[in-house]
Amino acid sequence: MSKSEPLFGRIALIGLGLIGGSIGHAVKRAGLAGHVAGFARSKETRARALEIGFIDSAHESAAEAAQDADLVILCVPVGALGPSAKEIEPALKKGAILTDVGSVKTAVVRDVGPYVPSGVHFIPGHPIAGTEESGPDAGFAELFDNRWCILTPVPGTEAEAIKALTAFWEGCGSNVDVMESKHHDLVFAIVSHLPHLIAYNIVGTATDLEKVTQSEVIKYAASGFRDFTRLAASDPTMWRDVFLNNREAVLEMLGRFSEDLAALQRAIRWGDGDMLFDLFTRTRAVRRSIIDAGQDTDAPNFGRNPTHAKSVSKK
Amino acid sequence: MSKSEPLFGRIALIGLGLIGGSIGHAVKRAGLAGHVAGFARSKETRARALEIGFIDSAHESAAEAAQDADLVILCVPVGALGPSAKEIEPALKKGAILTDVGSVKTAVVRDVGPYVPSGVHFIPGHPIAGTEESGPDAGFAELFDNRWCILTPVPGTEAEAIKALTAFWEGCGSNVDVMESKHHDLVFAIVSHLPHLIAYNIVGTATDLEKVTQSEVIKYAASGFRDFTRLAASDPTMWRDVFLNNREAVLEMLGRFSEDLAALQRAIRWGDGDMLFDLFTRTRAVRRSIIDAGQDTDAPNFGRNPTHAKSVSKK
Ligand SMILES: NC(=O)c1ccc[n+]([C@@H]2O[C@H](COP(=O)([O-])OP(=O)(O)OC[C@H]3O[C@@H](n4cnc5c(N)ncnc54)[C@H](OP(=O)(O)O)[C@@H]3O)[C@@H](O)[C@H]2O)c1
Ligand SMILES: NC(=O)c1ccc[n+]([C@@H]2O[C@H](COP(=O)([O-])OP(=O)(O)OC[C@H]3O[C@@H](n4cnc5c(N)ncnc54)[C@H](OP(=O)(O)O)[C@@H]3O)[C@@H](O)[C@H]2O)c1
Structure with missing residues (x-):
């Protein structure tokens, strides 16, 4: 993956803890995006993420971070995925891919599904990698290397979108598996x-x-x-x-x-x-x-x- | 602990796996004994222990290994402690200390106690250290460093014997605690x-x-x-x-x-x-x-x- 041809122009990370942070680091390592926009609830997390440098811009609202993004990744606790999706719904651009990293998947389809505008490709995901630590300082670029990432697209999802998200996770170092959410x-x-x-x-x-x-x-x-x-x-x-x-x-x-x-x-x-x-x-x-x-x-x-x-x- | 003043003249290790082997290595490291005699069931284990060098002599019977020993340490599975004690009973010399490393202690008092000749100090012990590996190749000198070793002497045990065994485990790198077996x-x-x-x-x-x-x-x-x-x-x-x-x-x-x-x-x-x-x-x-x-x-x-x-x- 050469740094001059990013897979996505703009990526938005909603949630900047262990997983969001590690994605940011991995994106930077492989040059997967032109720009990484980030949102977290707290000012401290946003400031720290900018300082560490795994995002290029920090935003005070999730919608602002998601604006114009080609790939939006929800990296918040499972219970916060629905509310986050609701918040960014108006900002999502046509053709964008919306995914998440939540550790359960059927509930995510249930909670996020209703807020996916038509023309946006929603593909739930789950990287099988983590540590017992959390927060913006816990992340690192190698977290996903040689680990699995599971995608659970709902029937009817466009093959091109699945392909692009697969390439993204492979760029982060993962192997990708597809299975049913249940x-x-x-x-x-x-x-x-x-x-x-x-x-x-x-x-x-x-x-x-x-x-x-x-x-x-x-x-x-x-x-x-x-x-x-x-x-x-x-x-x-x-x-x-x-x-x-x-x-x-x-x-x-x-x-x-x-x-x-x-x-x-x-x-x-x-x-x-x-x-x-x-x-x-x-x-x-x-x-x-x-x-x-x-x-x-x-x-x-x-x-x-x-x-x-x-x-x-x-x- | 200087190598010129060993704590014990002759130590016998009955069982030469992870724990017996690690004790042998630790004894060598600190010069705790003049001679380390070893016994294991199988010829292979005995030969390997000699080759690695954590015992000085290998014996075909537990009794032979225990003969003339000042300290005898039973390092076999808990169910084999009673039978091992029975086997070495006739060989134990007066004034010797007999101990074990079994992970349970009340049953050991029950099983080994009957075979302790008068004049022999029986002090059950349990080093709180291990790995998930076993056999003579699994042991290493540092296993007990900064770990606890628990002694569960029965009431009436001579203080001098407890002191000598405590010094032995400290020489192996452990800290020693005393508690009731129950x-x-x-x-x-x-x-x-x-x-x-x-x-x-x-x-x-x-x-x-x-x-x-x-x-x-x-x-x-x-x-x-x-x-x-x-x-x-x-x-x-x-x-x-x-x-x-x-x-x-x-x-x-x-x-x-x-x-x-x-x-x-x-x-x-x-x-x-x-x-x-x-x-x-x-x-x-x-x-x-x-x-x-x-x-x-x-x-x-x-x-x-x-x-x-x-x-x-x-x-
Ligand atoms: N940790 C793992 O081993 C692991 C592995 C695979 C998948 N996952 C999944 O990854 C997701 C994130 O986990 P993580 O380990 O990265 O957690 P984390 O380090 O605690 O980070 C969570 C992020 O989400 C934000 N957040 C928390 N509650 C929120 C809410 N109610 N609304 C909006 N934002 C909120 C936090 O903001 P502040 O910083 O401002 O608090 C933080 O930026 C979870 O869905 C989890 O199931 C985790
Ligand atoms: N592993 C741990 O984490 C740990 C920690 C603390 C205490 N302990 C205690 O330490 C003792 C030994 O454990 P280990 O981990 O050293 O085991 P190990 O590596 O499997 O070694 C056991 C030794 O005992 C011999 N042995 C096995 N069964 C026997 C029998 N029926 N009769 C006579 N000898 C027999 C074996 O002989 P061969 O080599 O010839 O088969 C071997 O030399 C156990 O009582 C255990 O409860 C273990």
Whole structure:
């Protein structure tokens, strides 16, 4: 991608946190746009985004940022997507592509759909990349590199528009997948939403016991617990909105999880070591597949000093 | 600790995997022993341990390794501790210290206690350090650095023996805590055993669905799921033994977890965003405390390229 031929003349980022910021950085890195306009609720975020330099202009209203844009990307929490779309509706130009990065998709079609003017191409999207941090300082250009970005266009969406948005995400370093929004929500209920829910829950349980103090939990966290605290430190607003907007799929997966957990509980109570051993052997193989698929590294992260550890153990 | 004044003349390691191996490396690093004798079940492990060099002599029986040792450390799975103790009983010399590294402690007192000859000091122990790897190649000298090691001596244990074992673990880089075995088991049921159980369970659930394929789960694992797969890749034998031997405490904590999860499930079903937001805010603070306590780093690990990420976002 050469900097002299940007894919889009003007891109508008509505929301300038981790994801909006990372998109801005990635657009700059690859020269994907002639101009990046940005909007965030707070003055501080807008000023900081300009200072870091991942937007070219900051605007006091979302509509102003979206004005004349060829690509508008909504990068706000899922619950704020509908209101944001409503706000920019009058400003959207004919032929523009409107997309979002929300972690649920069926609710977005429901909430944003009504505000899409005819002639504007609305294509919901979800980059599968993130960190546990948020805000304009959290973003970086490499966030999307070799990660997936999922598009969930509604039937009838113009192929050219999907192609342009695909090229955009590829320019940001992603691989692009297309699927139905309902299937997306089911897949992410199990690979993302339920893991976060479980993590939030166990951190809540562990710090609300009578017989074990919170300081003991913190002191000995390295023995397993700490791995959940990272997920459980994710942004409260974003995650509240995810659970409120992907209710059915999350409840379905939670039902399965609880059923399986009840079976494990029985195995422990009855001392069924074979059942435990079989499950623990099966799950070990899953990790291997994830590493083989390039979705994680196999450096022994529990030690949290992986490079050193490896070199020492080879002595 | 100078290499010319070892704390113990002869140390015997019964079990030469991640923990036994790491102890061997740490003993060598600090010169804590005149001689390290090792035993493992398999010829391969014994040969590999000698080759790596974290033991000085390999023995075909545990009793032979323990013969004349001043300190004997049982580093085998919890279910093998009793049988190992029985085997070495006749070989233990008067005044020797016998300890273990098992992840549960009340069951160890029950299983090993009967085989402790009079005049031998039995002090159960548990180093709070590990990785998701196992076997003789997994160990490294730094594993215990700045981690805790918990001793759970039974009432009446000689203070001098506790002092010597404390000095040993400090020589390995650890900080030492003393607590009752029953309390230990409750604390680790929540900070370690339940997190592993939950991780095993969710990996099991996610890879056993009809509507979402295993390859989808693997492909999109980076969105949360992968963080559980590390814990769920831990050694099946070790963890089967942990759950079979800390049944009551694990079931108690699992009961609390399930109760809290049911409340979360209701909040999602009823759309109670405030309840979700409050919990997610509280759990975020817990992570902060864990980082402040030096039990984890705050590099944004979800991105899995933390150093680079940080430097880029500061540009
Ligand atoms: N974090 C992840 O791992 C991840 C991954 C994939 C997708 N997503 C999705 O990406 C979107 C943004 O997440 P993020 O991680 O970038 O969050 P973030 O870092 O917290 O940034 C959110 C941005 O949205 C703005 N905002 C928040 N509430 C708003 C409201 N009610 N109305 C208008 N603007 C509002 C914020 O403005 P101020 O700065 O002024 O507060 C901020 O600029 C969410 O829909 C999320 O589901 C996140
Ligand atoms: N891994 C952790 O994170 C961690 C942390 C703290 C405490 N611990 C505790 O440390 C102990 C050892 O764990 P590890 O991680 O070092 O395991 P590991 O790497 O799998 O090593 C286990 C060692 O014990 C031997 N062994 C296995 N089963 C045996 C049996 N039935 N009889 C005699 N020897 C047997 C193995 O012999 P072969 O090599 O010949 O198979 C191997 O040398 C366990 O009690 C565990 O609870 C583990």
